[in-house]
């Protein structure tokens with residue numbers, strides 16, 4: 156695949172963008188050879204380029220000539236580049252200017268985003284998982300573990316959940332999560348924000364149970380905080396004590412080196428009252444050469 160093929164894909168995918176967040180090009184899944192260092196997102200009027208590798212100067216020049224050419228032809232007014240391979244992943248505005256408040260929209264829900272953090276405040280590959288929760292959370296008591304900026308909570312709120320508990324050790328992410336509820340005009344009187352290390356806070360988490368829906372969406376590896384390979388089992392072992400009779404669990408795993416069998420085996424051994432129901436699909440806009448290496452969203456139910 157060469158730069159002209161990339162331009163064709165970008166032009167094709169950018170054609171029908173609207174306010175909704177859209178991944179215009181996803182190289183990370185190794186589906187497109189030679190461009191696994193690149194993602195391009197359409198965030199309303201912002202075109203957001205992320206480079207995961209430092210390129211040779213000549214290659215970077217060729218890439219940006221193509222991107223600027225496309226940018227000149229589309230409705231976007233701001234071009235932002237993030238160099239993800241550098242410490243702190245700095246962003247530069249290459250064209251236009253950023254507003255004070257920038258918003259991404261997914262499933263008609265607004266998310267505050269910020270280009271000063273490595274992660275901008277929103278994980279777009281989880282759209283189908285978020286939607287699943289919006290379809291199942293009505294009148295439910297929902298536990299959102301590893302909530303980050305509370306995307307699942309927003310979807311549960313929209314669906315009319317009875318009570319929602321968000322837990323994440325990153326206080327700043329929860330602050331944005333609270334603001335996200337406010338900008339969507341969702342009532343937060345039944346939404347709780349707990350800034351704790353999940354692995355050390357089971358008693359506090361249990362207090363608001365039993366839960367009808369439990370979402371587990373941890374990082375695959377975060378130094379000193381969580382490693383899926385050894386810590387996922389610690390969460391699953393607690394499920395019976397947290398769950399209501401017909402509890403649904405959405406168990407997410409993003410580690411390429413661990414497959415769905417890793418999670419299924421842990422459930423079989425440590426939470427056998429939960430049965431595997433299905434794996435949710437992934438978005439077409441995140442193509443991968445190996446589905447088991449990409450995001451795995453597994454649904455389990457108790458009492459079936």
Ligand SMILES: C[S@@+](CC[C@H](N)C(=O)[O-])C[C@H]1O[C@@H](n2cnc3c(N)ncnc32)[C@H](O)[C@@H]1O
Pocket residue numbers: 277278281300301302303304305306307322323324325328351352353354372373374377380381
């Ligand atoms: C993949 S993000 C969650 C994304 C979110 N569910 C969504 O849909 O946007 C993982 C989050 O786990 C949090 N985290 C990592 N280890 C943790 C721990 N031991 N206790 C609590 N939160 C933790 C991080 O702060 C981060 O916000």
